[in-house]
Amino acid sequence: MMRGLLLGAALTAVAAAALAAPSGYIWHLPPGVMPPPVPADNPMSDAKVALGRRLFYDADLSIDGTTSCGTCHEQHRAFTEGNASHPGVGGVPGKRNVMALGNVAYFTPLTWADPTQHDMETQMRVPVLGTNPVEMGMAGKEDELARRLAADDCYRQMFQGAFPEDKGRIDMKTVGKALASFERTLISYDAPYDKARRGDASAMSDAAHRGETLFSSLGCATCHSGANFTDLKFHAIGLYDVDGKGGYPARDRGLIEISGKPSDEGAMRTPSLRNVALTGPYMHDGSIKTLPDAMRGHAGREASGLKTRIAALDAGEMTDLVAFLESLSDRSFVTNPDFALPKMACGKANY
Amino acid sequence: MNAKFLALLAAALLVSGSAMAQEMREPAPKCEAMVAPPPALAGWTNKSDVASATKADGLTQAALTIDKGATVALHPTRDVSYIAQPDKPGGSVSNGGLLAVSIATAGTYQINLSSGAWIDLLQDGKAVLSTAHAPGPACTGIRKTVQFPLQPGRYVLQLSANAAPDIQVMVSRVQ
Numbered sequence: 152m153m154r155g156l157l158l159g160a161a162l163t164a165v166a167a168a169a170l171a172a173p174s175g176y177i178w179h180l181p182p183g184v185m186p187p188p189v190p191a192d193n194p195m196s197d198a199k200v201a202l203g204r205r206l207f208y209d210a211d212l213s214i215d216g217t218t219s220c221g222t223c224h225e226q227h228r229a230f231t232e233g234n235a236s237h238p239g240v241g242g243v244p245g246k247r248n249v250m251a252l253g254n255v256a257y258f259t260p261l262t263w264a265d266p267t268q269h270d271m272e273t274q275m276r277v278p279v280l281g282t283n284p285v286e287m288g289m290a291g292k293e294d295e296l297a298r299r300l301a302a303d304d305c306y307r308q309m310f311q312g313a314f315p316e317d318k319g320r321i322d323m324k325t326v327g328k329a330l331a332s333f334e335r336t337l338i339s340y341d342a343p344y345d346k347a348r349r350g351d352a353s354a355m356s357d358a359a360h361r362g363e364t365l366f367s368s369l370g371c372a373t374c375h376s377g378a379n380f381t382d383l384k385f386h387a388i389g390l391y392d393v394d395g396k397g398g399y400p401a402r403d404r405g406l407i408e409i410s411g412k413p414s415d416e417g418a419m420r421t422p423s424l425r426n427v428a429l430t431g432p433y434m435h436d437g438s439i440k441t442l443p444d445a446m447r448g449h450a451g452r453e454a455s456g457l458k459t460r461i462a463a464l465d466a467g468e469m470t471d472l473v474a475f476l477e478s479l480s481d482r483s484f485v486t487n488p489d490f491a492l493p494k495m496a497c498g499k500a501n502y
Numbered sequence: 503m504n505a506k507f508l509a510l511l512a513a514a515l516l517v518s519g520s521a522m523a524q525e526m527r528e529p530a531p532k533c534e535a536m537v538a539p540p541p542a543l544a545g546w547t548n549k550s551d552v553a554s555a556t557k558a559d560g561l562t563q564a565a566l567t568i569d570k571g572a573t574v575a576l577h578p579t580r581d582v583s584y585i586a587q588p589d590k591p592g593g594s595v596s597n598g599g600l601l602a603v604s605i606a607t608a609g610t611y612q613i614n615l616s617s618g619a620w621i622d623l624l625q626d627g628k629a630v631l632s633t634a635h636a637p638g639p640a641c642t643g644i645r646k647t648v649q650f651p652l653q654p655g656r657y658v659l660q661l662s663a664n665a666a667p668d669i670q671v672m673v674s675r676v677q
Contacts, residue, residue: 159576169551201545207590209593210590210591210592210593210596210663211593211594211595213593215594215595215596215665216593216594216596216663216665217593217596217618217619217664217665218663218664219590219591219593221590222590241665242618280656288644299593299594299595302594302596405651413664417580492587492589492591494587500587501587501591502584502587502588
């Protein structure tokens with residue numbers, strides 16, 4: 152009887168989780184999670200997701216064939232990496248810490264400090280073609296990228312299957328659409344925190360529950376708000392003060408570099424805290440290695456007062472806060488084989 | 503919270519497989535002049551030429567000598583048949599190859615590379631877990647080092663995602 156009840160509950164959950172998009176694409180989502188927004192001109196399809204996954208891990212998207220999206224966005228680190236920043240091709244120093252990709256389909260704007268980046272289909276141009284800093288080094292080499300991909304029989308098949316309306320055209324536009332389709336599947340709502348909210352009383356430890364309460368009472372949830380623990384707004388948290396006026400180092404001054412507004416000095420988009428225990432080092436420049444130090448790094452300006460409250464925490468309270476943040480780690484997300492480097496392509500070994 | 507998962511993940515992140523243990527990349531330092539490597543890496547100074555293999559049955563002609571540096575000729579990635587899928591494969595315009603490594607005495611060994619190429623050290627087709635990784639000594643030409651605890655036996659060193667068609671490599675005994 153109990154087994155039957157459990158099975159029935161499971162089927163109900165599955166039924167609730169498998170949502171068909173207008174395109175016919177089936178989203179497999181935890182109960183209560185709605186599919187992310189998808190642009191009308193790039194409907195989801197299994198063919199696009201498979202193509203985007205292969206492209207994500209293909210180092211031919213870099214000028215010298217050494218760097219793929221997956222080089223910096225590593226699944227076991229929730230699609231970040233362990234460096235403060237990652238050098239671009241040829242050893243060019245990186246600028247910012249690699250942002251996590253979990254639930255990125257729900258985020259706008261994208262990236263740390265560029266309010267113009269709303270479109271996942273075109274955001275890939277920043278790492279692939281960008282020059283500030285150089286990451287994958289393909290600026291001006293868009294035709295070369297298409298040539299490399301078109302030289303592969305399997306890619307030609309995959310582009311044809313993904314973009315029949317474009318006759319399988321291979322260019323930056325279709326590459327961007329495929330990458331965006333794969334990245335929209337990177338959904339992470341199965342952490343102990345989520346399980347607890349779905350009714351599993353044992354999913355979170357007592358310490359994590361205490362930490363959750365502290366997280367709210369301290370005011371962390373003011374910016375790290377909502378289901379993804381980000382308000383998607385730009386804030387200066389006072390990580391640096393090089394001039395006594397809240398100035399940031401010249402190497403990276405945040406939103407002011409785009410807006411030109413003095414009030415945007417040091418402002419960065421609030422990062423999601425999903426899987427945050429796996430995504431260190433922290434801050435926009437990866438300058439802080441641990442979660443307690445990252446919390447203490449919220450020093451001033453808009454975070455004014457938070458520093459004092461965090462400094463007043465005793466060791467046990469800090470442990471509880473860390474336990475709460477660890478409860479946002481989603482095991483199924485970082486081990487899901489559907490998100491990993493594909494071993495096969497077109498029925499053959501992909502190496 | 504699933505403490506076991508966190509513990510396993512922490513172990514994976516801190517001390518882990520050959521794939522995970524190579525992530526700490528840093529820009530190469532600017533050097534006004536090259537310097538000699540420390541005595542433990544003295545074999546790096548004089549290198550022999552070794553042609554890497556493109557597939558497993560060519561490994562007998564592609565052997566490295568412990569504590570002796572080699573300038574290794576690589577092959578276009580599309581021509582290399584890897585024994586196991588590299589964790590970070592190179593693109594078609596990159597270069598890679600296979601090398602044989604024979605270990606006679608158990609101990610910790612360090613693979614020294616002149617570039618940030620990806621390496622997988624295999625035994626019986628499976629990746630050996632590495633235990634440490636670091637940039638090489640500044641301005642010696644050693645860009646990257648990865649350490650492995652090895653038992654006597656035959657290993658295959660897979661090199662992938664190298665920009666240049668050659669790379670300098672040395673397997674050195676640490677202890």
